[in-house]
Amino acid sequence: MDERDFPSKKRTLVLRDDQADFYAILDEARGRRRRGGRLHLIDAGRLTVLELERICLSGADLFTSDKAGRAPADLAVLSAAAGKSGGEIAHFQHGPLLAEGEGVVLSLRALRDAAGGGVSLYLSNKTEKRRTEDLAVLAEDARRGNRRLGYYHHGAPAEALEELARRGAWIHVSAAGAGADLPALLLLRDIAAKAAAAGAGLVIHLERLIPEPDLEDLHKAGAFLLFHVPPSDYRSPYRALRAKASRRVLDPRAYYLYSEFMR
Template sequence: MERLNIEGWLEQAPPRETLIIRDDQYDLPELQKIFYLSRKKKINIKLLDSGKLTSLELGTLTFTPFSFYTSDSVRKDFQELVLLTGILRAKHCYSYYFIQSELKSDSAIFNAPEIFKSVFITNREERQNPELLSRLSELAFRTGTAFVYYHHGNPEGTLAENGHKGVWIHLSDKSFGQQNEDLIVDLAREMKKKGGQLVVHVDRGQEYYFLKRLSDNSCFLIFNLPVEHSSKIYALESYWQRRKLPEGAFYLYPHIIA
């Protein structure tokens, strides 16, 4: 959101609207004012961390609950994160962690995933080891942290190994071929059995029968293209448009593949 428009937006926004804001767009007094105005309207704040603010400075914003989104590229000292998330959590401000680098067997996240409400990871830039993904998803499950994986490229059968409760796997249908359809449906079915959730972003035209099979197996569908009212798919789109992913199941915006 543009810097100059934010106070006007807060005046017009309905209660419980969501505000996504970067902490380096404002100085600390300005942020405190924005948070104060947001508290009056019960606005849900997602604060995107740039590494600019210290733990003490972030602590001055905890007079109203907010969600703190950080990453391994911004906060490289994991022990600092342990302390910071503890300060925030004590004030009911929960932290969300995005892993942008390649997951390694000695990555610090394996030591304490429970300090985060959700852990996000993607293979957009770095290939991720399936065994390490499975290890982290299981550890997140045991500690009560949501695990969200954005998979780019051809879907793999090993994805089902991550399908624990509290696990969300996002795929775009841009990478699907007809030969993948049964695999995707099976993945949705296996994740449902284990308590996980497959999320498919419908970014191009698909056959109604395929989408209906996914929907019947509890695959969450996000339609990013308009659907004609006369199409059989319209009823499916309308159904899934009414359903909302919980905050911890996506990184900042539900319709984007991170």
């Protein structure tokens, strides 16, 4: 593949494993690393584990999921390879958290081991109901593995999120689903403060605006505010808050691949 097909001006390139052949991806990972950039490779299950291992050793960050069909042993091999090159392995669990048994590829126990072994885990309750106790143990194992659990919560904020915050999870919520009543806002403020104290954070995706004083309180508590609405008029009080919020930079491991998406 011609180098011109990959824009070298961007420090980070996102690429699916079915967009190029193995050797082109390997060369790009090495080239990005030499130029001080990164390759973020999305694992769609096309490459073998040995091929992915070579790519990880070359400095790429791998974004995989249960849809790629990787076994627990695969995650262990890839995590070790990434660790040698300073890379990252991120796994998004779309499906349920199941006990070990016949036909279960990635059980809850396997995911706990992966988190403890340096794999960054991400989950959402958008399509699967999540039990607080399962998320809590994953958050704890991730912290022990020098990683953090990333959790995308859809719907009204729940008190259970405070427990995840205490255990150092990165928690994403949407303003569209969080509500703007006082109890919900007070709960979000507590979650933001607890997550910040544990070395992580609460990320609020603003598809709609809530009152500026409430957002100011959440920002003061440590929340990360991501505005997904058009810029405010220069006379708007949101303008100063938006500028201030943009200076609070998210840890790249706080989100799966793209910070803008509420998964």
